[in-house]
Amino acid sequence: MDYLWETVDVKQNTRRNGEAIATVSEARISLSPAACALVDDVYSLPYVEIKVAKDENNKINRIGVFLNSEKGENGLSLTRRRYKGEFTEGLNINSKNLIIALFGEMGDKTKKYSVTKGGSNLLVIDVQKEI
DSSP states (O other): OOOOOOOOOOOOOOOOTTOOEEEEETTEEEEOHHHHTTSTTGGGOOEEEEEEEEOTTSOEEEEEEEEESSOOTTOEEOEEEEETTEEEEEEEEEOHHHHHHHHOOOTTOOEEEEEEEEETTEEEEETTSOO
């Protein structure tokens, strides 16, 4: 039997190594190694406080990740990533309640946003557009 083969026109999403990204899923915000590299000595800062900036319509357009050495009143613990029992680069903020407060129920969706440095211990996640 002969088949008529047709090419499927689809492009892979490419992620360049070294890109500062925050990946948001149902219960976590994951900061890429490049995002973590924006803060000096980031792995010595085990806590974060999350703040938001809103537009004139009261919609969140930026998320501020303030890294701290001590846990404040609204602080969350950071988790360092592991692979086969060894620490790797990148950090996770594990909190389903945080994700619900910021994005609502996400289900099994995953979203990616760019990250920039906002200050010495501040990472800014731009949630206006997905990448």
